[in-house]
Amino acid sequence: MKIDVLGCGSAFSREQNTSALRVMDEANRQWLIDCGPTIPRALWQRGGEVNDIDVLYFTHVHPDHCTGLTALLNYWHSLSRQKALVIYSQPQQRPVLTQLAALANWPQTTLCFDIDWRDTTDAWTWHDWHIQTAETRHELTNRAIRITQGEQTLFYSGDGCPTAGSIALMEGAALAFQECASLTALSDDASHGDFPACLALFQQLKLPALGLYHCNDAILHDLRAACQPWEGVFVSYDGLQYALSNLPGTAEEGPA
Numbered sequence: 183m184k185i186d187v188l189g190c191g192s193a194f195s196r197e198q199n200t201s202a203l204r205v206m207d208e209a210n211r212q213w214l215i216d217c218g219p220t221i222p223r224a225l226w227q228r229g230g231e232v233n234d235i236d237v238l239y240f241t242h243v244h245p246d247h248c249t250g251l252t253a254l255l256n257y258w259h260s261l262s263r264q265k266a267l268v269i270y271s272q273p274q275q276r277p278v279l280t281q282l283a284a285l286a287n288w289p290q291t292t293l294c295f296d297i298d299w300r301d302t303t304d305a306w307t308w309h310d311w312h313i314q315t316a317e318t319r320h321e322l323t324n325r326a327i328r329i330t331q332g333e334q335t336l337f338y339s340g341d342g343c344p345t346a347g348s349i350a351l352m353e354g355a356a357l358a359f360q361e362c363a364s365l366t367a368l369s370d371d372a373s374h375g376d377f378p379a380c381l382a383l384f385q386q387l388k389l390p391a392l393g394l395y396h397c398n399d400a401i402l403h404d405l406r407a408a409c410q411p412w413e414g415v416f417v418s419y420d421g422l423q424y425a426l427s428n429l430p431g432t433a434e435e436g437p438a
């Protein structure tokens with residue numbers, strides 16, 4: 183499994199793309215997890231083919247995680263994509279996404295490829311990918327995702343404070359990404375992750391690699407310094423490429 187960090191920024195970051203990941207398997211099947219406003223350009227910068235991405239998964243529909251959908255669908259339509267696209271979302275959040283999709287070729291109501299809208303559930307299988315999702319605590323219901331292919335497991339929190347359910351999905355992951363909005367501890371009812379809690383999870387779960395992301399620009403410098411003593415804990419960055427071929431995963435340097 184290969185992981186391509188398209189973006190790891192907070193909603194209004196001046197330095198980073200909005201947070202999203204591309205996940206690829208050996209057969210070059212590809213998932214895009216979240217698609218905020220700056221993600222289409224990040225994909226275009228990578229080149230690739232119009233039919234490359236098989237599946238979009240939305241953790242939740244806050245604008246910084248979904249409003250790139252319109253431009254991406256418009257681009258694929260313009261380039262005559264043929265492959266049907268699968269989009270997983272929480273069913274109650276789908277009306278937001280169908281409106282974004284409707285704008286992609288407005289006033290026409292169809293695209294030149296089909297969209298297969300599917301409900302996010304607790305667990306399902308796609309090809310040989312085993313998917314599990316669980317709620318974090320966030321202003322809007324957010325579902326963290328765990329993807330396992332063979333012996334390789336990736337965890338991605340989406341937004342929100344870890345919960346017992348999301349922590350269970352993080353356990354055993356070779357690579358985990360956790361939203362971390364604050365360098366210092368947030369209140370017990372906060373709807374975001376913070377560094378002390380992330381570090382505690384890293385130690386408790388003995389995670390080989392924990393990437394912190396969706397951090398406000400203002401804390402990036404100090405957060406990198408706070409991670410320094412902990413081998414395996416790092417501040418994620420746009421362009422990071424990660425290959426999970428054996429345990430632990432190996433980072434291939436991307437642009438810092």
Ligand SMILES: [Zn+2]
Nearest residue numbers: 242244320341
């Ligand atoms: Zn959010």
